[in-house]
Every structure is written in structure tokens, then in C-alpha cells.
Amino acid sequence: DFLQALPALPAATMPAGFTVGHRIGPWALLRELGQGGMASVWLAERADGAHKREVALKLPWLGARARVIGERFAREREILSALTHPHIASVLDAGVDGTQPWLALEYVQGQPLTVYAQAQGLNTAAKLRLFLQVLQAVQHAHAQLVIHRDLKPSNVMVDEQGQVKLLDF
DSSP states (O other): OGGGSOOOOOOOOOOTTOOTTOEETTEEEEEEEEEOSSEEEEEEEESSSSOOOEEEEEEEOOGGGHHHHHHHHHHHHHHHHHOOOTTBOOEEEEEEETTEEEEEEEOOOEEEHHHHHHHHTOOHHHHHHHHHHHHHHHHHHHHTTOOOTTOOGGGEEEETTSOEEEOOO
16 A cells, blocks of 8 residues: 555755855855755855855755755766766855755856747747757766756756756756
């Protein structure tokens, strides 16, 4: 009978107290960019003045599954660090602040693939040229034995120069 029902797991909870200006490691949070099923992502900048580059700071929600989430997050960090491709957002830094792991990723200022295509009024040929960039990124990941398990338009950003960046492995 145990195969008939999924186990009840406590839901991951959002990190408590994260607000604009909050510091995580060397980073100061500027604004929340979005939330997913396992993490929130914030626009952040170095608080120690080491450099001025803005990053997308990914903060997993720990909750009662902190150990499992931490292990999964560490694997994501290792995988992304091994992927260097012009159409894959790169890892810039990573660490743990107390018990809160964080991952600093290249901040892609742009729009999700479908939003960009619609806003630009792209014809089929132009859409296919963008999609070829996605395919090149996915091919590179596959060559490194990495599979993107959440490939969807919101995880494919198009920057201001019309270049695709694949996010959220």
C-alpha cells in the first residue's frame, strides 16, 4: 500500500527576513527578481566594495529539508561551475552564510524568450535563430553529461543584444 501514496514532506519555506539591503556573505540584496519551487533569486551587489558588478543571487529555501536542499544546491553549483558557454549564465561566486547557502550567477538583464519574441514581433526565421542558440547551449550541457531538467521559456532569457542565456539548471 505504501506505493499508492507519496510521502508527506514538509514544505520548503522562504528564507525569513530577507529584505532590500540584507547582507548574504559579501552581497547586499537590491530587489527580488523571482521565486521558484526551491529558491528565491535576488539582484545583488558586492557590499564590501570589491567590485560593482550586479549578480543574480540564488537563495534556496531551507525549511525542514535543509540538508537535502543543501546537498542538491551544492550539486547545482558544481554542475554550473563546469559549464562555460556564451549561452549559459555563468557562476561567479558561491558560499554559505551561517546555514544559508548562496550562489552568485551572471545577472542577465533581458526578457524571457517568449516575451522577447512577442515584444520584438519576430518572424519564424528570427525565432528559429534564437532557438538555435538555445540548442547550442543544451548541446554543450549534454556534452558535459548535464541535462537541464526544467527547460521552459522563463528559464531562457534574451539579453539586450538579442543573445540567449540559459538559466536555472
